[in-house]
Amino acid sequence: MALGTTFAPPAFAAPAAQGAAIPLAGAIREEAGGDVKRFYAARGYKPLWIRAGKVGPETAILLGYLSTAARDDLKSSAYDLEKLEALIARARGGDPQALARAEVALSTAFARYVRDVRSPGKTPMEYADKSLRPKKADADAVLRAAAFPKDFGTYMKNMGWMSEHYVRLRALMGRALAEGVPSDAMARLRLNLDRTRILPGPYVHHIVVDASSGQLWYYGSGKRAGTMKVVVGAPETQTPMLAGKLQWAILNPYWNVPDYLAQKSIAPKVLAGRSLASLRMEALSDWGPNPRKLDASEIDWPAVASGDQALRLRELPGGANSMGRVKFLFPNDEGIYLHDTPERALLKKPDRHFSNGCIRLENAAALGLWLLHRSINTKSKTPEQAVALPVEVPVYLTYITAVATDRGLAFRDDVYGRDG
Amino acid sequence: MRFQPIMLSALGALALSACTQQEEIAAAPPPPPPGAVPGSIAADRDGDGIIDGYYTSDGVYHPNYVPPPPPPPPAPTRLGERG
Numbered sequence: 153m154a155l156g157t158t159f160a161p162p163a164f165a166a167p168a169a170q171g172a173a174i175p176l177a178g179a180i181r182e183e184a185g186g187d188v189k190r191f192y193a194a195r196g197y198k199p200l201w202i203r204a205g206k207v208g209p210e211t212a213i214l215l216g217y218l219s220t221a222a223r224d225d226l227k228s229s230a231y232d233l234e235k236l237e238a239l240i241a242r243a244r245g246g247d248p249q250a251l252a253r254a255e256v257a258l259s260t261a262f263a264r265y266v267r268d269v270r271s272p273g274k275t276p277m278e279y280a281d282k283s284l285r286p287k288k289a290d291a292d293a294v295l296r297a298a299a300f301p302k303d304f305g306t307y308m309k310n311m312g313w314m315s316e317h318y319v320r321l322r323a324l325m326g327r328a329l330a331e332g333v334p335s336d337a338m339a340r341l342r343l344n345l346d347r348t349r350i351l352p353g354p355y356v357h358h359i360v361v362d363a364s365s366g367q368l369w370y371y372g373s374g375k376r377a378g379t380m381k382v383v384v385g386a387p388e389t390q391t392p393m394l395a396g397k398l399q400w401a402i403l404n405p406y407w408n409v410p411d412y413l414a415q416k417s418i419a420p421k422v423l424a425g426r427s428l429a430s431l432r433m434e435a436l437s438d439w440g441p442n443p444r445k446l447d448a449s450e451i452d453w454p455a456v457a458s459g460d461q462a463l464r465l466r467e468l469p470g471g472a473n474s475m476g477r478v479k480f481l482f483p484n485d486e487g488i489y490l491h492d493t494p495e496r497a498l499l500k501k502p503d504r505h506f507s508n509g510c511i512r513l514e515n516a517a518a519l520g521l522w523l524l525h526r527s528i529n530t531k532s533k534t535p536e537q538a539v540a541l542p543v544e545v546p547v548y549l550t551y552i553t554a555v556a557t558d559r560g561l562a563f564r565d566d567v568y569g570r571d572g
Numbered sequence: 573m574r575f576q577p578i579m580l581s582a583l584g585a586l587a588l589s590a591c592t593q594q595e596e597i598a599a600a601p602p603p604p605p606p607g608a609v610p611g612s613i614a615a616d617r618d619g620d621g622i623i624d625g626y627y628t629s630d631g632v633y634h635p636n637y638v639p640p641p642p643p644p645p646p647a648p649t650r651l652g653e654r655g
Contacts, residue, residue: 297620466648
């Protein structure tokens with residue numbers, strides 16, 4: 153997150169010891185406890201919500217969220233709004249102790265609200281990288297993240313701790329509650345809301361792929377850095393709900409054909425008269441690191457087609473390769489990759505459920521530049537050039553069917569049958 | 573006569589530093605400390621509120637801690653790439 157054009161002092165630096173700051177800091181020190189005290193101690197007991205001896209405008213934004221917590225599928229009554237409002241009213245007199253009480257109460261309520269909103273519930277998501285599994289955020293972490301951005305007001309207004317997809321569905325939930333939509337539609341909306349709870353906010357560098365709309369977004373430094381269309385899994389070969397960390401870009405890649413596709417897709421073509429060379433493929437002896445290239449005469453195609461013999465096939469690199477110019481790897485047991493694609497026409501279709509589960513990118517070059525800080529173009533024709541990402545980037549594959557229309561809540565077709 | 577031992581120790585130091593320099597060539601240079609690059613801005617890449625590096629004016633991220641490279645790409649399996 154940018155602090156300015158040059159390095160500003162850290163957000164947790166001790167405040168200037170002058171004016172009314174000293175009694176207020178001292179009062180906050182007395183008032184705060186536990187996780188909240190750790191947050192304030194690290195910033196020299198500088199307030200977050202009080203500025204120049206007054207309650208800041210972000211307070212009203214927080215109270216707005218708490219009073220409409222039903223949109224988060226939470227209860228406003230859990231946050232003791234009346235007590236909070238009374239403390240704020242008393243703080244308007246400017247007494248340092250009253251200000252400190254309001255300050256600490258606001259931080260405590262905010263941290264609790266963020267923790268509740270981000271609580272993952274029973275959302276089915278496979279975490280290929282265990283470090284991405286949602287953790288119960290302590291108050292210190294919630295407040296520290298909120299205090300880091302240069303503009304706390306914008307952070308609060310945009311709900312900067314949540315994904316923009318959550319923020320959109322939260323607004324939709326508010327509208328649905330006001331309009332009194334049928335209970336089955338509400339249940340479906342809650343499912344969607346829960347899927348977006350576990351997505352990071354825009355201050356975390358990450359990628360989101362929605363397998364319902366066939367769209368990808370990437371984020372960092374508090375904003376969306378880009379978006380593009382993607383082709384995702386067909387109903388019979390779905391893109392899973394999966395989170396992992398992108399680690400490698402493979403330039404000039406092979407396409408390593410899954411054995412079931414060798415059986416069901418390639419073998420029938422060869423038996424119908426196509427040659428492996430015409431498919432720009434080669435067969436290999438095994439799945440070890442040093443396989444031997446098989447001669448056509450060594451392959452028992454009827455056995456491959458019937459499933460009696462497994463065969464390792466790979467498509468040769470080049471413009472027509474199914475992986476295109478680059479594939480991005482994140483270790484997972486599902487064989488899922490993000491990759492370039494030569495089949496551009498599929499990206500122009502409104503419904504883009506055509507792949508075997510992988511994510512085919514509309515603009516692999518742009519995503520590659522964002523991930524690698526360099527072009528994906530390479531002069532070398534060497535196959536499978538592995539380039540490590542400078543920093544691993546989390547990717548979340550999700551499924552969001554709820555949309556806002558002029559007429560209110562609507563849903564895209566549930567092509568994967570996950571909405572119950 | 574007093575400068576002789578000084579010269580000898582200087583020569584020794586020069587020889588040692590030459591050896592040291594050779595070793596340093598193999599090691600990756602440490603990243604410059606935050607603020608060392610003019611025009612750079614602080615970065616909090618994982619959104620936890622702690623500065624973890626900086627962005628230079630070209631938008632490139634420079635971590636304060638350079639992580640070790642990831643494990644090599646996994647070898648293909650029968651699962652292949654679903655595509």
